[in-house]
Amino acid sequence: MSDYEAVIGLEVHVQLKTKSKMFTDAPYYYGAEPNTLTNPVVLGMPGTLPVLNKEAIEKTIQVGLMLGCKIPEVSKWDRKHYFYPDMPKNYQISQYDQPLCEGGAVEIEMLSASRNVMGDHREIALTRIHLEEDVGKLTHTGEMSLVDYNRAGAPLIEIVTEPDIFSPDEAFAFLTALRNNLQFAGMSDCDMEKGQMRCDANVSVRPKGSEKLGTKVELKNLNSISGVRNGLEYEIKRQIHEVKAGGIITQETRRWDADQNMTYVMRTKEEAHDYRYFPCPDLMPIRISEEWKSSLGEALPELPFDRQRRYMEDLKLPYTVTSVLCPNRDLCEFFEAALAVHNNAKGIANILVNNLLSELSEASFGDDQKQLSDLPITPEGLAELIKLVDDAVISNQIAKEVFSEMIQTGKTAGVIVDEKGLKQSSDTGELEGICADMIDANPKAVEQFKAGQEKAINAIKGGVMKATQGKANPKLVDKILREMLS
Numbered sequence: 001m002s003d004y005e006a007v008i009g010l011e012v013h014v015q016l017k018t019k020s021k022m023f024t025d026a027p028y029y030y031g032a033e034p035n036t037l038t039n040p041v042v043l044g045m046p047g048t049l050p051v052l053n054k055e056a057i058e059k060t061i062q063v064g065l066m067l068g069c070k071i072p073e074v075s076k077w078d079r080k081h082y083f084y085p086d087m088p089k090n091y092q093i094s095q096y097d098q099p100l101c102e103g104g105a106v107e108i109e110m111l112s113a114s115r116n117v118m119g120d121h122r123e124i125a126l127t128r129i130h131l132e133e134d135v136g137k138l139t140h141t142g143e144m145s146l147v148d149y150n151r152a153g154a155p156l157i158e159i160v161t162e163p164d165i166f167s168p169d170e171a172f173a174f175l176t177a178l179r180n181n182l183q184f185a186g187m188s189d190c191d192m193e194k195g196q197m198r199c200d201a202n203v204s205v206r207p208k209g210s211e212k213l214g215t216k217v218e219l220k221n222l223n224s225i226s227g228v229r230n231g232l233e234y235e236i237k238r239q240i241h242e243v244k245a246g247g248i249i250t251q252e253t254r255r256w257d258a259d260q261n262m263t264y265v266m267r268t269k270e271e272a273h274d275y276r277y278f279p280c281p282d283l284m285p286i287r288i289s290e291e292w293k294s295s296l297g298e299a300l301p302e303l304p305f306d307r308q309r310r311y312m313e314d315l316k317l318p319y320t321v322t323s324v325l326c327p328n329r330d331l332c333e334f335f336e337a338a339l340a341v342h343n344n345a346k347g348i349a350n351i352l353v354n355n356l357l358s359e360l361s362e363a364s365f366g367d368d369q370k371q372l373s374d375l376p377i378t379p380e381g382l383a384e385l386i387k388l389v390d391d392a393v394i395s396n397q398i399a400k401e402v403f404s405e406m407i408q409t410g411k412t413a414g415v416i417v418d419e420k421g422l423k424q425s426s427d428t429g430e431l432e433g434i435c436a437d438m439i440d441a442n443p444k445a446v447e448q449f450k451a452g453q454e455k456a457i458n459a460i461k462g463g464v465m466k467a468t469q470g471k472a473n474p475k476l477v478d479k480i481l482r483e484m485l486s
Contacts, residue, residue, distance in 0.1 A: 008165035021153035023050030034148040044089030056155035064101030076285035086136040099130035108173040125162040168232040231256035315345040337379035376410030385413035438463040
C-alpha cells in the first residue's frame with residue numbers, strides 16, 4: 001500500500017431550474033439555437049443594469065437549508081473580474097465574502113461489496129454555497145473558437161466542499177448524493193451532458209498521518225461523475241509518483257483528457273486577488289428574515305436518504321428496493337399515492353422497481369426519454385392490480401402480464417382480467433387432478449422432496465402453473481401438493 005494519501009475538495013457548479021436568467025428576464029433552456037437567448041443585459045451593453053431573480057435566491061436558500069447550511073441575515077454581491085471571451089462584461093456578478101449559505105454537509109453512502117445491504121454513511125463538510133451568473137460556452141474547432149452566449153447569465157450555484165474527501169470513490173459518492181438531493185427537491189435537473197452540473201476538483205497528496213496539506217492541483221474538464229473519479233485516480237497516482245521521485249508539485253490547473261486517460265497542464269492557478277473582487281455597485285445586499293427562511297424550509301421535501309431509512313424501518317422494504325425507489329421523487333410520490341389506496345408496500349414497490357422502470361426504459365428512444373407521467377397508469381390503477389393479487393383473483397405471474405397490458409392500452413386491471421379471462425382457478429377438484437398428473441410426471445422431484453429437499457416441490461408447482469397457463473392459485477396448489485405428497 002502507498003505511504004501517501006489524497007486530500008480532495010470539490011467545487012460543484014449547478015444551474016438552478018428557473019424561468020429566467022439571474023439578472024434579467026431573458027429565458028434560458030437547453031437546446032436553443034446559438035446566441036438566441038440573449039438581450040442587452042446578457043451581452044453586457046453599456047448602460048444596462050442587473051435585476052435580481054427572486055426565484056433563484058429562494059432556491060439557493062432552500063439548497064442551503066436542505067444541506068444544513070447557516071443562512072446569514074445579510075448577503076451581498078461582488079464583481080469577479082477576468083478577461084475571458086465567454087463573459088461578455090469581462091466580469092461576473094458573484095459572491096465573495098458574504099455568500100447566501102455557509103457551512104453545511106452532504107450525507108454520502110459508500111456502497112458495500114454485496115450491493116444488497118446499505119453501505120457505510122458519513123457526511124462531507126461544505127465550506128459555502130454562493131449564487132452567481134453562468135458564463136457562455138466556448139467551442140474550439142480547428143484554428144477557430146466559437147462562443148454561444150445562450151448560457152451566459154443563467155443562475156448558477158457553486159457548492160464548495162472542505163478538503164474532506166479522501167478517495168475518488170468518496171468523490172463519486174458525494175456527487176451522486178448531491179445530484180440526487182438537488183433533483184429530488186426540484187432545484188436542478190443536474191444533467192452533466194447539458195452542462196447543468198459541472199465539477200472542478202482540487203487534489204493534493206501528503207504522507208499518511210500528516211496533518212499538513214500538500215500543494216493542490218485543480219482538475220478541469222470533468223464532464224461526468226465517472227470522469228471525476230477517473231481523473232482523480234490518475235492525478236493522485238501522478239502526484240505520488242512525482243513526490244517519490246523527489247519532484248515538486250506545482251500549484252496549477254490541469255485539464256483531464258478522457259480519451260488519453262491523463263491530465264495535462266492548462267495554466268498556473270489564479271488566486272483570489274487575481275480576480276480583483278469588489279462589491280457590486282449595481283446591487284443592494286439581500287436581507288434574509290427568519291420568517292422567509294422558515295417558509296422556504298417548510299416547502300422542502302424529505303431527503304432521499306431520510307426517506308430510504310423511513311421506508312426500510314416503517315414499511316420493512318428491503319435495501320435493494322429502496323435504493324432504486326428513493327432517489328426518484330416522481331416514483332416515491334406515485335408509490336405513496338398507491339399505498340394510500342391499498343396498503344401493501346412490498347407489492348406496490350416491487351412492481352414499480354422491477355416492472356415500471358423496465359417499461360419506461362423500453363418506451364424511451366434516444367432523446368425521447370419517457371417520464372412516469374407519460375405512461376397511462378395511475379396510482380389508483382396500480383393499487384387495484386396489487387389488490388387483485390392479494391385477494392387471490394390473479395397470480396403474481398399474471399399480474400406482470402396485466403401490468404404490461406395496462407401500460408400499452410391504458411385499460412384498468414379489472415377490465416383486462418375480465419376481458420382475457422385471467423382470474424386464477426381455485427377449483428379444488430380440477431387442481432387436484434392436475435397436481436396428481438404433475439406428481440406422476442416428476443418422480444425425481446417427488447423423491448427429492450420426500451428426502452427432505454424442500455425446494456424440489458417447485459419443479460412440480462411449475463408444471464401445474466404451466467398446465468393452467470398461470471391461472472392456478474399458487475397457495476392452493478402448494479397446499480394440495482403437500483397433502484398429496486405426505
